[in-house]
Amino acid sequence: MKQFRNMTYPYILWMTIMIIMPMLLILMYAFTSKGNDVATIQFSLQNFSRFFSDAIFVDVLKRSFYIAVITTLLCILFGYPAAYIIANSQEKNKVFLLLLITLPTWINMLVRTYAWMGILQDDGIINSIITLLGMKPIKLLHTNFAVILGMVYNFIPFMILQIYTSLTKMDKSYLEAASDLGANKLQSFLKITLPLSLPGVISGITLVFLPAVSSFFIPKLLGGGQFVLIGNVIESQFLTSGNWNFGSAISFIMAVIIMISMYITKKVEANLNTMEKEKTE
Amino acid sequence: MKPSKKITSKLYMTVLMVFFYLPILYTVVFSFNTTRSLTHFGGFSLRWYEKMFHDSSMMQSIFYTVIIAVLATIISTIVGTITAIGLSKSKPIIKNVVNQVNDLPIMNPEIVTAIGLLMFFSALGIKKGFGTLLLAHIMFCIPYVILSVSPKLRSLDPNLADAALDLGATPWQALIKVIVPQIMPGIVSGALIAFTMSFDDFIISYFVTGNGVNNISIMVYTMSKRVNPSINALSTIIIVIITAVLVIVNIAPIIKEKREEKERKLT
Numbered sequence: 049m050k051q052f053r054n055m056t057y058p059y060i061l062w063m064t065i066m067i068i069m070p071m072l073l074i075l076m077y078a079f080t081s082k083g084n085d086v087a088t089i090q091f092s093l094q095n096f097s098r099f100f101s102d103a104i105f106v107d108v109l110k111r112s113f114y115i116a117v118i119t120t121l122l123c124i125l126f127g128y129p130a131a132y133i134i135a136n137s138q139e140k141n142k143v144f145l146l147l148l149i150t151l152p153t154w155i156n157m158l159v160r161t162y163a164w165m166g167i168l169q170d171d172g173i174i175n176s177i178i179t180l181l182g183m184k185p186i187k188l189l190h191t192n193f194a195v196i197l198g199m200v201y202n203f204i205p206f207m208i209l210q211i212y213t214s215l216t217k218m219d220k221s222y223l224e225a226a227s228d229l230g231a232n233k234l235q236s237f238l239k240i241t242l243p244l245s246l247p248g249v250i251s252g253i254t255l256v257f258l259p260a261v262s263s264f265f266i267p268k269l270l271g272g273g274q275f276v277l278i279g280n281v282i283e284s285q286f287l288t289s290g291n292w293n294f295g296s297a298i299s300f301i302m303a304v305i306i307m308i309s310m311y312i313t314k315k316v317e318a319n320l321n322t323m324e325k326e327k328t329e
Numbered sequence: 330m331k332p333s334k335k336i337t338s339k340l341y342m343t344v345l346m347v348f349f350y351l352p353i354l355y356t357v358v359f360s361f362n363t364t365r366s367l368t369h370f371g372g373f374s375l376r377w378y379e380k381m382f383h384d385s386s387m388m389q390s391i392f393y394t395v396i397i398a399v400l401a402t403i404i405s406t407i408v409g410t411i412t413a414i415g416l417s418k419s420k421p422i423i424k425n426v427v428n429q430v431n432d433l434p435i436m437n438p439e440i441v442t443a444i445g446l447l448m449f450f451s452a453l454g455i456k457k458g459f460g461t462l463l464l465a466h467i468m469f470c471i472p473y474v475i476l477s478v479s480p481k482l483r484s485l486d487p488n489l490a491d492a493a494l495d496l497g498a499t500p501w502q503a504l505i506k507v508i509v510p511q512i513m514p515g516i517v518s519g520a521l522i523a524f525t526m527s528f529d530d531f532i533i534s535y536f537v538t539g540n541g542v543n544n545i546s547i548m549v550y551t552m553s554k555r556v557n558p559s560i561n562a563l564s565t566i567i568i569v570i571i572t573a574v575l576v577i578v579n580i581a582p583i584i585k586e587k588r589e590e591k592e593r594k595l596t
Contacts, residue, residue, distance in 0.1 A: 304440070
């Protein structure tokens with residue numbers, strides 16, 4: 049069936065032009081300074097030194113990662129019980145619950161984020177309930193809380209689905225063996241269910257952390273103009289100030305840090321697994 | 330489970346569902362509001378729907394979203410399927426390289442792909458607009474199609490196509506009559522993923538479009554700066570369509586099963 053091989057070639061050409069070339073352009077722009085002609089490329093680290101010497105940019109980077117880490121942790125904290133409950137519910141309820149979890153993800157993210165703008169407003173539903181209860185209304189929109197809420201809302205379904213998948217793949221006979229050997233519910237959860245569901249948690253982290261760290265419309269809509277994350281800085285470099293070199297450098301820094309964090313997460317997972325194995329041996 | 334535990338988990342899921350559906354319910358309710366307010370419901374009216382249908386920029390963005398999604402889905406499904414079939418017969422090195430490169434747009438933050446494409450189009454001197462938007466959408470859809478078709482090809486019996494060739498089929502016939510029907514589920518799910526990715530995309534579209542060509546996401550983003558309940562009307566229509574499709578897709582197999590059961594009982 050070798051004659052089918054050449055069916056790959058058109059895509060290899062397309063891929064080189066449409067995927068690899070743009071990535072190379074980012075690198076090229078990141079390591080050259082502004083106003084450089086393509087013909088006279090001169091290597092420069094000017095963009096990187098500008099980024100790291102300016103406290104404002106470093107703060108934005110720190111804040112972006114801080115918000116993304118909090119979002120990811122909250123997604124695990126609230127998503128895990130949900131995945132666990134679904135995985136342990138009856139077959140017919142399972143289909144229904146999964147449909148309920150996935151349905152919102154099919155609706156445009158911007159549309160759903162826009163709805164939160166109304167809910168969180170100073171005279172929105174939440175504050176109306178608070179005033180009905182006789183308390184003072186609180187400022188919700190344009191705060192850290194609103195941004196994190198918007199991110200958790202948009203990304204938690206991915207976490208739940210990943211953990212759910214790893215929980216259903218688990219061999220239930222391990223749990224029976226554990227209870228036969230005298231383990232209680234909590235012990236068998238901590239020693240069997242939790243470690244076996246870790247791969248799901250890890251892939252969930254990838255699906256939540258990545259969009260959270262680079263998101264720019266959630267901070268813009270829910271955080272207001274003054275709430276800037278790294279995604280907003282990249283956006284403004286490209287679409288308002290037109291400094292593509294600096295914008296490319298920031299994207300490059302972000303991508304590298306993301307890759308390192310992903311690598312560490314994978315390493316931690318691998319270490320946990322070998323530790324478990326050593327313990328059982 | 331113990332009854333007390335059951336109640337706790339039911340309560341937990343209920344609270345979670347309130348969180349999930351509050352914004353959706355909110356959108357639907359306020360799309361029928363008589364006033365411009367997004368916080369106080371003044372009474373029932375269809376004025377925002379009427380306004381939406383008369384707003385040419387809104388209608389245009391709906392048109393562009395649908396046409397781009399349809400074209401990107403068709404093209405990326407065909408190209409992705411052909412590539413996946415070719416890859417399944419390719420040398421491991423080529424397979425590996427293609428898969429690694431395909432992972433780039435999936436694993437990279439969307440904004441990185443977006444600025445790469447933006448600079449690429451301008452380096453080539455291509456004017457931003459419908460063409461760049463379509464090219465970008467095809468670019469990020471194909472990897473998902475390949476990802477969903479490839480597993481089906483791996484579980485395919487390689488002897489089947491060979492047998493077809495031995496029996497006198499041309500390679501084209503073997504492809505269309507033997508391979509494609511067997512990997513159809515993978516192709517369909519790939520096409521579905523491609524359609525929703527394209528339909529919902531904001532970040533990449535926002536960077537590569539221009540010349541007044543907007544999709545729904547970009548329109549919501551630019552309109553959200555001032556209060557515009559027509560967005561709620563449009564959102565409600567999208568919500569209703571998607572809910573209906575998902576419910577039908579999920580319930581149809583159950584109904585079919587019941588009918589078959591009935592028929593079995595009758596015979």
